[in-house]
Amino acid sequence: MAYRIGIDLGGTKIEAAGLDAEGALRLRQRLPTPAHDYDGTIAAVATLVASIERDMGRAASVGIAIPGTIVVETGLVKNANSVWLNGRPLGHDVEAALGRPVRFANDANCFALSEAADGAAAGCGTVFGVILGTGVGGGIVIGGRVLVGANAIAGEWGHNPLPAPRLPDEWPGPPCYCGRTGCIETFLSGPGLAADHRRHGGTTIDGPAIVDGAAAGDSQCRATLDRYAERLARALAGVINIIDPDAIVLGGGLSTMRHLYVDVPQHWAQHIISDTVATRLLPPTHGDSSGVRGAAWLWRPEDLG
Ligand SMILES: [Zn+2]
Numbered sequence: 001m002a003y004r005i006g007i008d009l010g011g012t013k014i015e016a017a018g019l020d021a022e023g024a025l026r027l028r029q030r031l032p033t034p035a036h037d038y039d040g041t042i043a044a045v046a047t048l049v050a051s052i053e054r055d056m057g058r059a060a061s062v063g064i065a066i067p068g069t070i071v072v073e074t075g076l077v078k079n080a081n082s083v084w085l086n087g088r089p090l091g092h093d094v095e096a097a098l099g100r101p102v103r104f105a106n107d108a109n110c111f112a113l114s115e116a117a118d119g120a121a122a123g124c125g126t127v128f129g130v131i132l133g134t135g136v137g138g139g140i141v142i143g144g145r146v147l148v149g150a151n152a153i154a155g156e157w158g159h160n161p162l163p164a165p166r167l168p169d170e171w172p173g174p175p176c177y178c179g180r181t182g183c184i185e186t187f188l189s190g191p192g193l194a195a196d197h198r199r200h201g202g203t204t205i206d207g208p209a210i211v212d213g214a215a216a217g218d219s220q221c222r223a224t225l226d227r228y229a230e231r232l233a234r235a236l237a238g239v240i241n242i243i244d245p246d247a248i249v250l251g252g253g254l255s256t257m258r259h260l261y262v263d264v265p266q267h268w269a270q271h272i273i274s275d276t277v278a279t280r281l282l283p284p285t286h287g288d289s290s291g292v293r294g295a296a297w298l299w300r301p302e303d304l305g
Pocket residue numbers: 158159176177178179180183185
């Protein structure tokens with residue numbers, strides 16, 4: 001049984017973790033991301049791998065979570081907010097630097113994989129992992145492996161239209177940076193939550209302040225959180241009707257809103273084409289570690305012999 005290294009290649013820092021043969025996280029290291037420096041970014045990854053292998057005393061497989069996608073046909077990165085990676089053959093160059101095959105996945109897929117492997121959804125056959133943060137993303141894990149898809153966008157539900165939109169504020173809905181209107185992300189991201197609060201007469205405050213306000217008895221904040229939960233239920237029902245997951249795990253900053261785990265399953269039943277709903281809605285187990293852990297799990301123990 002081999003050791004595994006997972007790397008989370010973020011915009012400001014590169015985090016690395018070493019997992020032992022049982023999947024336990026043995027050590028973590030980090031370096032600042034060399035911004036706008038492609039060669040420097042690869043060198044930093046190589047430095048971290050060498051350092052962790054030295055400290056663990058053995059070689060390891062390497063998986064990397066990236067803030068975008070590697071296009072299958074070309075091997076080039078696209079959609080990375082670390083823009084200096086876009087259009088570059090990152091997979092090829094990292095493998096050349098490390099002298100071994102390396103697996104890559106976007107950060108939402110790594111989150112889903114981490115929670116499916118040994119987190120909140122351990123033991124579940126089909127898992128939908130959801131990121132509710134600055135943006136809205138998602139990843140699908142089936143039988144312990146990430147579903148990539150023909151276009152490498154499997155699970156990317158944030159720019160679907162919000163299902164069953166209600167007039168007047170949900171249709172055509174707020175404009176989205178992607179060029180469409182009424183995307184799920186425009187309602188369910190952190191900025192989307194704050195904007196919805198303003199549209200309904202609230203003050204200009206962010207998500208945590210809205211949660212605090214609701215806890216303090218502010219009826220306007222409470223109503224905003226209720227609208228959020230009901231919309232999340234509609235959006236997730238659309239996913240359940242297609243992939244019918246055993247579990248949905250929420251991640252990202254907005255996943256800390258406790259009311260979601262009670263209210264959303266109550267709302268989603270009416271939109272799901274089944275008399276009973278066995279799908280569980282779960283908070284994450286691994287939190288900030290999901291990127292490095294999921295990246296390490298891109299190599300399954302059985303892959304390594
Ligand atoms: Zn959009």
